Amino acid sequence: MTCVIKEKKTLIHLPYLPMDGNLKDGTSVVLDRYCNEYEADFHDIIKFIVNEGDRYPHEDMNDVKDFRSYYLSHDIFICTNKATRELLGAFYVKPKFAGRCSHICTGGFAVKGSARKNGVGSFLAQNYLYIARDLAYKASYFNLVFVSNKSSVGLWRKLGFKEIGRIPKAGNLKGLGYTDALQFYYDLETLPKTQS
Template sequence: MSGGIKEKKPLIHLPYLPMDGTLKDGTTVVLDRYCNEYEANFYDIVKSIVNEGDRFPREEMTDVEDFRSYFLSNDAFICTNKTTRELLGAFYVKPKFAGRCSHICSAGFVVKESARSNGVGSFLAQNYVYIARDLGYKASYFNLVFETNEASVRLWRKLGFKEIGRIPKAGNLKGLGYTDALQFYYDFETLPKTPS
């Protein structure tokens, strides 16, 4: 969490959830709020990605309590296979800053390794901007998108996020060494009224 922010917003009803979508291979998926039945699967995905060492700044995810405090401290959303109910990906949304700047949010996205390159990340990201806006945020700011995470960089650019900065040698990534991070910003007030 940025700056020790622990402000949890009250639950806001999002009338379009649950929402169906279709992946590249034709699989039907569902986007909905996180529920506890997926905790073990969500934790396993996060732990695996943190251990890969090339996407998240964290060096380890020590236990399920650590996971809960980081990923579940505010709003979280999951993408599941509609038929099998398998968890394919997820994201959290939380204020990036405290107090007078808490209208700017950030998020963390994870996609199960076996589900990558099939459009799960795109489906999550395309809907994230509406969800975050409808949770009351005015903008999104990602400060550590490692330039070597090409899929993520491509996705934010494609969705119209503005690249507003670069941090040289921001992360010492596993197998990659010191790597620059890009910063992306999106103004939610430019969005159409409802997700398509």
């Protein structure tokens, strides 16, 4: 029997959203809940990442229905340029498992190609931890962080995720062939009450 994780967006109020921040180059950004006006831009970012073939396991995400069912089924948060409102990145938070294990969440992160290496991923990831906790999850678990994605691996280690496993030849990545993936776990109950 396959476990199905039902679509669900929480109604939990997060009083700190929208939240302002700054990127490495000083660009002012805003983190907030996703709204439908960004669907086309978000879909374009995901299509680009999936077509790169070295970060996500998907082979194709061109169909908007596939995009909606995978990325928009639960809680989504976006980072936009405060001045221009350009979408720079996003992440979802959803249960990793069904039923009795649904207190463990996972996240899927996407940064626009032109916005990479400017701290968008770090800004999203740091806030993901608190948002996931405040959405009532107890832990976060990533099961497919490809070892070739050095920025992602380094970020999770820097944020204090525990490396709990390795899957040999987990993905047949474009230009890389069969590549191992790491598994990362974070106990959200160990987070300080508020961000520093």
